[in-house]
Amino acid sequence: RRHRGLPAVSLAWGQWAESSGMTGTLDATDLARLGRSGFLPMSNEEGLALFDDALRQDEPLLATARLDLSALREKARGSALPAVLKGLVRTTARRAATTDARTAATDGDGVPPAQRLAALPEAERRHALLDLVRSNVAVVLGHGTPGAIGSERSFKELGFDSLTAVELRNRLTTAAGLRLPPTLIFDYPTVGALAAYLLAELTPAEQPAPSGDLLAELDRFESAVLAADPHGPGHDQIAARLEEMLRRWQSAATPQHGEPAEDGDRVADRLQSASAEEVLDFIQNELGVN
Template identity: 30%
Template sequence: TGRRAPSEKVQEIIDRLEQAGAQVKVLLGDISLEQDVAEIIEQIQTFLPKLKGIIHAAGVLDDATLPQMSWERFTKVMAPKVTGTWYLHQFTQNLPLDFFVCFSSMASLVGSPGQGNYAAANAFMDALAHHRRSRGLSGLSINWAPWASGGMAASLTAQHQNRIHTSGINDIAPKQGMSALEKLLENQTLTRQIGVISVQWSLLSQQWSNLNKSSLLKELLQQDKLQQQDILEQKLEREILEKLEKASAGERQEILREHIRGQVAKVLGLSSSQLPEVNLGFMEMGMDSLTTVELKNRLQAQLGITLPGTVAMEYPTTEKLSRYIFEEVMGWKSVADSESNLPETEEVDVDEQILPVIEDISEEEFEALAAQQLERIKSML
């Protein structure tokens, strides 16, 4: 079932199934409308063999951070996953289904920046699976990571997809996903809810710092940290800190500025040949509230510092941000400041003012004269 007729690609799959001997019936309807669900179930009961199972995979996205999240955005995303799931449950709860599977998301387990509405909608699916099982009905909610092709993840912008991948979340290949689904259907009585996720937890916890507070993931994060130790990231962190500690003041400024420049490029998904100008504004580059938070988290982890949440807004270019971190956070003095604090020098005509002809004075007189001139030099400093 679906709201639209099958696409050309989907129709090809249907044709192959029918050629293999399967009977495929496409029913159109909006799962979030009670009347549509009622009619779909009635048609199945009337014209098709007994309904033996449901896989609910419908969903929509409308991402926004909290200040821009409206109730309309919530209702749009919740319609298929909350309202639609409930109607499916209501109209089939008296049927002896072999399976009732909800395609949920890892967002309801670990959260997802800019997807509060989506995480909440999937959490309802999870809860309903538990509810059905508590009543002796079939029910399984699968918290999927993004699928590599097709599905809602494929409709995300390149910037959003890059944010997911650089956070350590790996896509699920369709073949892997279908294999996992097959195994879960064979053993669905063993669990009510399960995550199918491929992720580098240590890397994800750096980008999404709230994960470290999750009691659900605490043990998992600790195990992953012990197993992997986040080798690559920690190596990079050590290298940048060692470089900064060993460098001169002038070199430090340049090293820090270039490091921040590289991190800005990473959160924007740019290659090393596309490093942004140091005086170009972050927002002009295409950064948003999510990527500025990611930049802050990266710099905190790599430099061992703490930055305010609004740091990228207050210091909105690579140059300004690097100077702020260099001077205000690290407490280092810039080359310009160091040079401005040097005492002014005074030229002294040594031959005429302080040294008579050496051979005309005694050793005692020379020592006294040297002490006198030393005191004079000290008074100039």
């Protein structure tokens, strides 16, 4: 219509305070997330006033919303403010973001995350990264504590969308002092997978443990797995972790072209496509444990 010289205006509405078919399902967590994003609910009177004002503008497309400028400034300091909103607030965003990133890349004593994690035992490193990811997920989604964030639940199941995905990536970039890809939660779709990725990025390469120590660790691991109820709670998660371990082992143990495959490679080949039940059967039967 505008192209043809006819009157037309399209309005992109923000949130109305009055419950409607679009907003009636939002809970307190959803509303808190919107508030942190810098968008506040508008009353009917405010919405109608914006409507009247929009009709007086000679623009084909307008966004009508009630904004929290202090929240926008906070997002700008963390480099999380969308470009379309940057002209609304004044802030030394680039300098503040750089300072924040440098500060967050070290602990209170100035120790970088990689160095701090390297001093921890393997299990504690993984636990520390899980806590880091879960706590940031809780903040992004508006949960009071990270206790409700299961490590094996997918980000899609938790309720992430493109905006919250970017917010989580930005927070973890600052917290870990790493350059993380925009597709972070799509490449690593669960809290556990994302924590494992961060662990690999932050932990320096280590020399492999002697085979005797590794076998002793495997013995303890095997005893712990076989002591658990294979049909109890968490069975699927445990099986999935075992499958992932075997896939990673296969990848590391794959021979170069022209080299003969070892027995371990053949076992890994068999388990590559195994189901969860078959993996548990393998542990009980192939390892000689009844």
